[in-house]
Amino acid sequence: GAVVSQHPSWVICKSGTSVKIECRSLDFQATTMFWYRQFPKQSLMLMATSNEGSKATYEQGVEKDKFLINHASLTLSTLTVTSAHPEDSSFYICSARDRGLGYEQYFGPGTRLTVT
Amino acid sequence: AQSVAQPEDQVNVAEGNPLTVKCTYSVSGNPYLFWYVQYPNRGLQFLLKYITGDNLVKGSYGFEAEFNKSQTSFHLKKPSALVSDSALYFCAVRAPQGGKLIFGQGTELSVKP
Numbered sequence: 001g002a003v004v005s006q007h008p009s010w011v012i013c014k015s016g017t018s019v020k021i022e023c024r025s026l027d028f029q030a031t032t033m034f035w036y037r038q039f040p041k042q043s044l045m046l047m048a049t050s051n052e053g054s055k056a057t058y059e060q061g062v063e064k065d066k067f068l069i070n071h072a073s074l075t076l077s078t079l080t081v082t083s084a085h086p087e088d089s090s091f092y093i094c095s096a097r098d099r100g101l102g103y104e105q106y107f108g109p110g111t112r113l114t115v116t
Numbered sequence: 117a118q119s120v121a122q123p124e125d126q127v128n129v130a131e132g133n134p135l136t137v138k139c140t141y142s143v144s145g146n147p148y149l150f151w152y153v154q155y156p157n158r159g160l161q162f163l164l165k166y167i168t169g170d171n172l173v174k175g176s177y178g179f180e181a182e183f184n185k186s187q188t189s190f191h192l193k194k195p196s197a198l199v200s201d202s203a204l205y206f207c208a209v210r211a212p213q214g215g216k217l218i219f220g221q222g223t224e225l226s227v228k229p
Contacts, residue, residue, distance in 0.1 A: 004159075006159075034216075041204065041224065043220065043222050044160075046216060093160070095160075107152070107159040107162075108159050109158055109159040110158060
């Protein structure tokens, strides 16, 4: 089946620094990628949707200058958390979709971000 | 607007007993419905989906779900629960033309030996 990877799987960074999370579709071309945020034992909150080669569309309430999303190729999207604060600590999950796969979404394993 | 509700935050089942995790949805038109499972500190794993056709859908790990249009429900079921089924389960809905996945709140399933 279609596989989505994320790197790193966990990261600790100091407050005020930036951290980049990568999301890759390993065996298909992801025309659309999604970034979610999840708090413990809660549902996934969609942060933004990105189409390859286009600017990301952010959900209401998500700061686009803080959560920079780049989808430069059909297999790679990145989420950069800029000037991280402890409240940005969370579990970030990416998902990828391709028209050729019937619009199904495939999820990455997630990245645990801890800001100290 | 589309929405999904999982009325139970937690479901407790004894191993070997049947389990049901409930999901109801609200969507205009014919929905695409999904169930995902999440183990601690992991991403979501696809269990099954309903697109069209037979109302009873069989999925991974012995799970199945029944689509009931009149009750707008898509409950997840398994005839005999395993301790290893303990996890967080999410129901999701999406419009057929490929819009966003809308997730329910999640239901924590606990299966005790």
